[in-house]
Amino acid sequence: MVSAAQPQPASATDASRTFPAGFLWGSATAAYQIEGAAAKNGRTPSIWDTYARTPGRVRNGDTGDIATDHYHRRREDVALMADLGIGAYRFSLAWPRIQPTGRGPAVQMGLDFYRRLVDELLDAGIQPVATLYHWDLPQELEDAGGWPERATAERFAAYAALAADALGDRVKTWTTLNEPWCSAFLGYGSGVHAPGRTDPVAALRAAHHLNLAHGLAVQALRDRIPADAKCSVALNVHHVRPLTGSEADGDAARRIDALANRVFTGPMLHGGYPQDLVEDTAALTDWSYVRDGDLALIHQPLDFLGVNYYTPTLVSGADGDGSPTSYGHGGDRTPWPAADGVAFHQSPGDTTAMGWAVDPTGLYDLLRRLSSEFPRLPLVITENGAAFDDYADPAGHVNDAARIAYLRGHLAAVHRAIEDGADVRGYFLWSLLDNFEWAHGYSKRFGLVYVDYPTGTRTPKASARWYAEVARTGVLPGA
Ligand code: IFM
Secondary structure (H helix, E strand, O other): OOOOOOOOOOOOOOOOEEOOOOOEEEEEOOHHHHOOOOOOOOOOOEHHHHHHOOOOOOHHHOOOOOOOOHHHHHHHHHHHHHHHOOOEEEEEOOHHHHOOOOOOOOOHHHHHHHHHHHHHHHHOOOEEEEEEEOOOOEHHHHHOOOOOOHHHHHHHHHHHHHHHHHHOOOOOEEEEEEOHHHHHHHHHHHOOOOOOOOOHHHHHHHHHHHHHHHHHHHHHHHOOOOOOOEEEEEEOOOOEEEOOOOHHHHHHHHHHHHHHHHHHHHHHHHOOOOHHHHHHOOOOOOOOOOOOOHHHHHOOOOOOEEEEOOOOEEEEOOOOOOEOOOOOOOOOOOOOOOOOOOEEEOOOOOEOOOOOEOOHHHHHHHHHHHHHHOOOOOEEEEEEOOOEOOOOOOOOOOOOHHHHHHHHHHHHHHHHHHHOOOOEEEEEEEOOEOOOOHHHHHHOEOOOEEEEOOOOEEEEOHHHHHHHHHHHHOEEOOO
């Protein structure tokens, strides 16, 4: 976590690197970001539908009502992946499509959509990897209190059971939550994500109930899926670096590491909340919503840890010229409870269209740290990628050389981490398609495939052909 290493981009003369046999090459998406069909076949609003329709919340007033229209173009998108030779596809199930009110029986048409998707993936030789929750909480559950309330975790376990009953015979790899840090701290802390609340105590309560939801969902999955199926969680583990070697900067890094990472890895993987987190937040909460038995429920054996990485987080201990968020999501309220006095700084290096520094050394250091903290837990990169201002040239080509350079650097970092002992089993590129980038609407393009939103037309970018070759050969070519 704590290291003052500076970016060392892969050099232009790097030799090619061969990944281990069986390394999984995938791409990832999320339901609200791509599906559209927001009111079709029984789906009801999620917190993101509500948030996006609230004036001023999302850039240009964009919503996921149509998105990339994947709901109707599912077959075409599977064919695209097959054409690119992608071995695995990580997608999320929309809770409000399967269980619209967050309670009661499943809607068959909702399940059918995912059954068809999974069948088509399997027919095409693509391994389906399902995420149960990528931020689209049914609005009715938010109206009943949302993630700060324990009942939401219990509802999530029931939804997980419905999903497992319907898809457990076909889907062999499951992820419970995607980036619960965003759900808790951007959703209930800074309010730049749905549901847009700005209450630090609610954010901490949400974090605990997301942890509980994860544990209960793993239990529900394990009760239903075959013994060889895999369960995991995808965390946006922040690689936190102190600005200098000073004690104050080191302490700032420790505090943010606790609030960003150990608030989840502590209970999920070690069986308890870190003492320093409890002490740092003592003025806000006594954590009395953690009931007897919760920590054992949350601490479920996992088959791998999903790691989402984009950029490092650089902090210092004194109020300085940093901005109040390190994650590029803006907003004028901090997502970090009990981190007064911590300043966030732009990491050195080139930036993507999100303003995030391109720094593959952060990924290398993160993988090494996680391997040493959890030596028996395999790692999978469940998200990595970059937004750039892509456009189709007059000939219709999208030449995204900057994305190729980003991917090359980060895959080299993954390869180096593996050589140095990290047990990394796969890499899911974010994202298959350009899509709805949350509060940024459609203004940020992360896709391997360019989407012309007015027509829905898909055009593989240069990076798609490049990645296809890496996936086909398992070799990262030298530049
Ligand atoms: O688009 C998001 C995704 O939904 C979650 N992880 C980060 C991506 C880029 O911001």
